Amino acid sequence: xxxxxxxxxQAVLLAIVHLGADAYGRAILHQVQTSLRRNIxxxxxxTTLDRLEARALIASSLADGTPARGGRPRRYYKVAAEGVRxxxxxxxxxxxxxxxxKWPTNAxxxxx
Amino acid sequence: xxxxxxxxxQAVLLAIVHLGADAYGRAILHQVQTSLRRNIxxxxxxTTLDRLEARALIASSLADGTPARGGRPRRYYKVAAEGVRxxxxxxxxxxxxxxxxKWPTNAxxxxx
DNA sequence: CGGCCATGTCTACATTGTAGGCATTGACAG
DNA sequence: CTGTCAATGCCTACAATGTAGACATGGCCG
Numbered sequence: 001x002x003x004x005x006x007x008x009x010q011a012v013l014l015a016i017v018h019l020g021a022d023a024y025g026r027a028i029l030h031q032v033q034t035s036l037r038r039n040i041x042x043x044x045x046x047t048t049l050d051r052l053e054a055r056a057l058i059a060s061s062l063a064d065g066t067p068a069r070g071g072r073p074r075r076y077y078k079v080a081a082e083g084v085r086x087x088x089x090x091x092x093x094x095x096x097x098x099x100x101x102k103w104p105t106n107a108x109x110x111x112x
Numbered sequence: 113x114x115x116x117x118x119x120x121x122q123a124v125l126l127a128i129v130h131l132g133a134d135a136y137g138r139a140i141l142h143q144v145q146t147s148l149r150r151n152i153x154x155x156x157x158x159t160t161l162d163r164l165e166a167r168a169l170i171a172s173s174l175a176d177g178t179p180a181r182g183g184r185p186r187r188y189y190k191v192a193a194e195g196v197r198x199x200x201x202x203x204x205x206x207x208x209x210x211x212x213x214k215w216p217t218n219a220x221x222x223x224x
Numbered sequence: 225c226g227g228c229c230a231t232g233t234c235t236a237c238a239t240t241g242t243a244g245g246c247a248t249t250g251a252c253a254g
Numbered sequence: 255c256t257g258t259c260a261a262t263g264c265c266t267a268c269a270a271t272g273t274a275g276a277c278a279t280g281g282c283c284g
Contacts, residue, residue: 003150004119006240006271007202010209017213025232035209038115044273046233051271071280072232090119091215094206097122097147101129103203118240118271137263156242158264163240183248184263 005090011036012048013087016058016077024063024074025049049077057083117202123148124160125199128170128189136175136186137161161189169195 005013015031016023029045052058063074079087117125127143128135141157164170175186191199 003241004148006119007116007206008272010206014209014213026230035212036116036205037208041274042232043234043275047273048271050233071230071278074230075232088215091210093148094119094122094210096149097126098203098206100147101126103200115272120241138261153243154263155244155265159242160240162264183250183261186261187263 004093005086008032008036008044009048009052010087010090012045012052013057013079013083016079017087021076023077025077028077052083053077055082056080057086116205117198120144120148120156121160121164122199122202124157124164125169125191125195128191129199133188135189137189140189164195165189167194168192169198 011032012028015028015035018035019027019031025046026042028049029040029042032045033040049058049060053060057080058077059080060075060077063076123144124140127140127147130147131139131143137158138154140161141152141154144157145152161170161172165172169192170189171192172187172189175188
């Protein structure tokens with residue numbers, strides 16, 4: 001019943017979009033850590049990827065050739081049409097949510 | 113370990129900000145339903161309010177006089193300093209998340 | 225050969241999301 | 255006066271999401 005994508009899910013989805021053709025597990029992990037500015041474990045990302053795929057918001061495929069380095073072949077992800085829709089919906093909701101309130105974007109300019 | 117406020121939590125917090133002095137349970141419920149554009153149960157809101165208060169992000173106080181209409185006295189909420197900080201942090205993260213990707217805001221202008 | 229690195233996967237648990245039912249009590253119809 | 259209703263807060267329960275950490279695999283380098 002989770003009508004809307006959660007924050008972490010959005011971060012993962014956006015990481016895939018951001019990485020484009022290079023969107024595989026570990027790269028996504030790094031991208032998410034960067035965008036969220038905090039340490040994330042690999043499992044967190046893979047679990048979320050599994051769930052997003054189960055919901056058909058993303059699709060994955062194993063790399064064909066021998067993986068250049070490392071045992072397991074890389075699994076590449078791409079955002080499905082449904083995923084784009086979900087992302088856009090989440091974006092609209094978040095935007096609308098914040099637009100209705102006057103919020104000084106520079107509130108923490110000194111605090112942090 | 114939930115480093116960042118969830119979507120629903122943000123909606124509730126922002127509803128309180130939006131309502132100002134009139135921020136009591138049911139009013140918050142209505143505000144959240146409006147901003148999120150979907151039906152929410154009363155319990156959902158109260159549970160979230162409890163949790164936010166437990167984290168000291170908001171504070172509540174029962175209405176003093178006899179409630180004008182209805183059995184239980186209204187409980188009014190206000191966002192605490194920590195809550196403002198958390199909200200602002202969430203806002204920054206969400207903004208940064210989306211800013212890094214070129215996203216056509218009007219993507220669904222036809223679709224929906 | 226042996227440890228190291230990159231990569232994906234599994235299990236487990238904490239936190240958040242969300243529904244629906246219940247209790248209380250003034251107002252109002254009959 | 256009595257029953258129904260509306261407004262309000264609260265409690266329990268469960269589903270979904272967030273998140274960590276251990277583990278398996280197999281090239282690579284010394």
